[in-house]
Amino acid sequence: MPSPRWSVVALGLLLLAACSHASSERPAGSLRIVASTTTLASIARGAAGAGPDIRSLVPIGVSPEDFQPSPDTIAALRDADVLVENGAQMEAWLEPTIRNAGNPRLHVVVCTDGLPVVDGNPHLWMDPEFARRYAGKIRDAIVNVDVAHAAAYRAAADAFDRQLVALTARTRAKIATIPPARRTMIVFHNAFDYYARRFGLRIVGAIEPTAGAEPNPAHIADLVRLARAEHVPAVFAEHEYSDKLARTLAESAGGLKVAFLYDDSLGTGAGVDTYVGMIDTDTDTIVSALR
Ligand SMILES: [Zn+2]
CATH class of the missing domain: 3.40.50.1980 (Nitrogenase molybdenum iron protein domain)
Known part of the structure; x- marks a missing residue:
């Protein structure tokens, strides 16, 4: 039985043959962001505003902890400008998939880098105060990648940050x-x-x-x-x-x-x-x- 890693390599080669022209169809100026999960994609949408195309690699309702990447996953990484991942070992499948996508212009944002991960638990985004830190990192990355729209990204990120501050206060009051x-x-x-x-x-x-x-x-x-x-x-x-x-x-x-x-x-x-x-x-x- 082939190892999962080799299947991913094989898929990557197939895709390379099938859609090597896909990235040239991207309209100029539209930033493409992929996030590992739907939850991180939503945080990225808050931080980036309505301009960029944002999608998630793991479909809705699927656990990122036991996700199997598909040819679509590799294609999305090949076409993206920015990847938003959680890190702290949540997306074990991601590193070989990034290698297979072979996209030299991909900027990777690892949201938990530098944050206090406790006992290897990757679920920091469930605390809205850490979600604010995630959003700040995403904003900093996209402002660097798409300098022309920096002001719009900063305005969107500021508005989202206020939403997260309110979310923390509201949650505290309910609990x-x-x-x-x-x-x-x-x-x-x-x-x-x-x-x-x-x-x-x-x-x-x-x-x-x-x-x-x-x-x-x-x-x-x-x-x-x-x-x-x-x-x-x-x-x-x-x-x-x-x-x-x-x-x-x-x-x-x-x-x-x-x-x-x-x-x-x-x-x-x-x-x-x-x-x-x-x-x-x-x-x-x-x-x-x-x-
Ligand atoms: Zn989990």
Whole structure:
């Protein structure tokens, strides 16, 4: 069986043969930004404004932690001016894909570079204060790449920064309505650690301790004990994954609530199709499940 890396190389060669002329069709002046995920694409849209073409490599509803790149992924990287990636080992598939795309004019923004990554957890964007830092890095990169439109990018980034400041304040106010003893969660995977630290929630456990790895029955039994001991009001599943384990856990722990959160990917409905909307929706879900 060929290794995944060799399949990617083969795809790259196929694409090179099929669409070597594609990049010449790009209209002059339109900056092309690709982000690894829909969530980062939304932050990039906030930072860059309406001008650039912005798309995500990982489709909506798919986890960046177990994504398999396709010929479309390589083609998007070949045509892009700027790549926005999270870093902190979230997109393990990205580095060989960038090599295969062979685009010498691609500027790569690694959003978590220089930020305080704790225990290798890559989900810093879930804290709006870190999302502000992501947006600032994206702004700095595109201002360098497309100097002619620098003023418009700075204006867009300033407006977005004000939205994120307001988001932090609004989230803090909503979480403050949960009685302190009930600010305790069990989550699906470690996506909410930075959010919880920022807003004073306590995460006592995750159903999948390692992203993409099926937990064993002993781990679920431990979570049931923890949920009872810590009086956890609710278990949080995620829209992209089966809620089977969350429901089993919630039932075994004495009939806890089960609610659904967004994190690695935006949703498709109105209100969850932007980063700010996603955080607002998650906060409302958390408040109504815990209060
Ligand atoms: Zn994740």
